[in-house]
Amino acid sequence: MQYLANAKPKGAAIPSGLQDLLLAVVNTCTALSDEVAQGALIGLLGSAGSGNVQGEVQQKLDIIANDQLIAGVKDCKALAGLASEEMELPLPVQGTGDYLLLFDPLDGSSNIDVNVSIGTIFSILKKQAPQAPLQTADFLLSGRHQVAAGYVVYGPQTTMALTLGDGVVMFTLNQATGEFVLIHDAVTIAHSTKEFAINMSNMRHWAEPVRRYVEECLAGTSGTRDKDFNMRWIASMVADVHRVLSRGGVFMYPWDQREPHKPGKLRLMYEANPMSFLVEQAGGASINGTKVIMDLQPTDLHERVSVMLGSKDEIDRLQQYHS
Ligand code: AHG
Ligand code: MN
Ligand code: MN
Numbered sequence: 001m002q003y004l005a006n007a008k009p010k011g012a013a014i015p016s017g018l019q020d021l022l023l024a025v026v027n028t029c030t031a032l033s034d035e036v037a038q039g040a041l042i043g044l045l046g047s048a049g050s051g052n053v054q055g056e057v058q059q060k061l062d063i064i065a066n067d068q069l070i071a072g073v074k075d076c077k078a079l080a081g082l083a084s085e086e087m088e089l090p091l092p093v094q095g096t097g098d099y100l101l102l103f104d105p106l107d108g109s110s111n112i113d114v115n116v117s118i119g120t121i122f123s124i125l126k127k128q129a130p131q132a133p134l135q136t137a138d139f140l141l142s143g144r145h146q147v148a149a150g151y152v153v154y155g156p157q158t159t160m161a162l163t164l165g166d167g168v169v170m171f172t173l174n175q176a177t178g179e180f181v182l183i184h185d186a187v188t189i190a191h192s193t194k195e196f197a198i199n200m201s202n203m204r205h206w207a208e209p210v211r212r213y214v215e216e217c218l219a220g221t222s223g224t225r226d227k228d229f230n231m232r233w234i235a236s237m238v239a240d241v242h243r244v245l246s247r248g249g250v251f252m253y254p255w256d257q258r259e260p261h262k263p264g265k266l267r268l269m270y271e272a273n274p275m276s277f278l279v280e281q282a283g284g285a286s287i288n289g290t291k292v293i294m295d296l297q298p299t300d301l302h303e304r305v306s307v308m309l310g311s312k313d314e315i316d317r318l319q320q321y322h323s
Helices: 002-006 016-042 060-073 109-114 200-205 208-222 237-247 268-281 312-322
Strands: 047-051 057-059 079-084 099-107 118-126 146-154 158-163 168-174 179-184 195-197 250-253 285-287 307-310
Touching: 002 016, 016 060, 016 099, 016 118, 016 146, 016 158, 047 060, 057 060, 057 109, 060 079, 060 099, 060 109, 060 118, 079 268, 099 109, 099 268, 109 118, 118 237, 118 268, 146 237, 146 268, 158 237, 158 268, 195 237, 200 208, 208 312, 237 250, 237 268, 237 307, 250 312, 268 285, 268 307, 285 312, 307 312
Parallel strands: 079 099, 195 250
Antiparallel strands: 047 057, 099 118, 118 146, 146 158, 158 168, 168 179, 250 307, 285 307
């Protein structure tokens, strides 16, 4: 991928170790894109009949994507270890480098079998004590420590969004050549929007500030807002966030009363943090209600978080309602 060799985020070339690691992730996602496109033809659909550490049923593709990502990056010299939604513990690797990779190998599991967009989300951190043996605690850094983050969405097109902390760039996979081609060099999210995304079936379980916000959106100009809103919910965070990066909007998966002890459904380290990094870098905002997600100090690799992200004016409003 020529871009990685030529790009100069914040005026400096991307360190070669980070380039290698990103390239390994991109190449694996390119292969996954091909496989996803074949689906039933290569026996990819359906449940694996197992569960992950979060107690969720695993689909065949969850496990295949996880295994392929591990195989794709494990020989990167710059990589010290990786962690995944599908593995309870981090995996140390052979490399002598100081990068840590976290990923959601397959986001949108409920959409695999119905041919709706799914994707891969990744986050790269710098290990604070490069020489010391790898521990889970090494991964427990706030989103501010990310040096890169991105996703690949396997949809009608396979598209990647990437940030290295200096804006967001987007690429579409040329299926004929296997190359990701730059399609946007400065993705921005407009501050104002008329579109929101939330699973409305949970409405009766929401906290008051979220209920108020969504009720006002639904009321539109007949209520307190000066515009009418539209709603979308794909149920693949990767595709919903891709829409927000593409044309603005608000995406919410808030805490709700179904499982009151859980802070939310989505995972902080490999879903919320990388997406928050992308959204902030595109001029949007991302909060858990009261706090900025990238400032949260994680305490567990698989911890969950309430997520509200997207167009700044709406996230500001949501934060006001929570304060
Ligand atoms: P995953 O497939 O990695 O477990 O993540 C699924 C997540 C996220 O992608 C999506 O926004 C959300 O689950 C959808 O949840 P609902 O089915 O509750 O709407
Ligand atoms: Mn996910
Ligand atoms: Mn997943």
